[in-house]
Amino acid sequence: MAAIGSTRTAQGGPTLTARGAATRARIIEAAADLVFQQGVSATTLDDVMAASGTSKSQLYHYFADKDALTNAVVVRETERVLDAQDHLLRDANSLAGLRAWAAAIVEFHRERRGVGGCPIGSLAGELSDSSEDARLLLQAGFAMWEDRIRAVLDAMHGTGELRADAVTADLAAAILTALQGGLLLTQTTHLTRHLELGLQMALEHVALECNTGHRHKKARQSGQ
């Protein structure tokens, strides 16, 4: 799990030349693209060599085997997903910020009609049962994602928008759960309906833990 976020180097070597690092990165990018399109299992090292323009000896210089390359792809995809929404989560410190983040995700997947779903979710579905190393990396990736959502909720604790007794860890986990389910169903249906309803539910769930002003419309109507 330490691999995520740390500087990754070639097998057995602490440093890479700039050119070596570029070659290694090129191999990972090519592998990540192939895996995103067709899954890990259908992607061969020959495919990766062809797509990255590298020889077998080059590829094996950087990766001991397909598992090692797959793990590097997991790390890369996790970074890619988190980096893509970093500006939305980093600047969010309110329910309105979370709603803007959710709307941006919905819009992104609406434009691509759900194709590809979530890169991390897809890898998790394919690898969790077959590779313990990959599963641990994916678990760490989800945990990082959840931590970034939680950081927004913690900020809302700080401003007093969120009630002091609201458990931000549980709320963040529930939001990530709705998001992952929504992305899988959007990938399958090519519609963002489940993603929208799931995220809407999750943010209303947060609103219920807020100090007045954000309450669920119907909850207010019932006037109990």
Place this chain on the structure above:
Amino acid sequence: MAAIGSTRTAQGGPTLTARGAATRARIIEAAADLVFQQGVSATTLDDVMAASGTSKSQLYHYFADKDALTNAVVVRETERVLDAQDHLLRDANSLAGLRAWAAAIVEFHRERRGVGGCPIGSLAGELSDSSEDARLLLQAGFAMWEDRIRAVLDAMHGTGELRADAVTADLAAAILTALQGGLLLTQTTHLTRHLELGLQMALEHVALECNTGHRHKKARQSGQ
């Protein structure tokens, strides 16, 4: 999509002998087991022949190609998942019934530490982008699942437990979304935490649409 729930026969033939039907079913079961363990892409027709004890000519008598067999596996897995929870959903006509259904799902996945996740969800993640036929079958499978959840909510409309203006289609979609996200995260983490938090959120979301007595604890406490 019509394939789900209809009587399926050999390619080009309206009926099968009992023995033919048994052979066909044996091939599908063997394929479904292999796909569940290792995914569609890693499962070859040779694997299926070996596991089912059938020859190439037998296999091709029933299935034109791997895609045809894969689609039969999708249909079979959908039936299996829905049949397994049929007794819980069929008898449920209340929020308490939905809570019992959710608890049974959590317990099932706790016992197996999340391994395998949801067979339909796994197939959806692997096939939605690569096979349009499979995607449509999986979409139909999710729709059937959602319909069964919605039937419980409609029954709650009937008894007056659910408010008349509650949109049961949207509530059912939100429940399925939380369920799928929870299963994927449970498969990855080997813990049922996300599944529990997701389903709990979804059923509290339903409770908010109920006529008194089921309200979220904190919502009541806030007393607005």
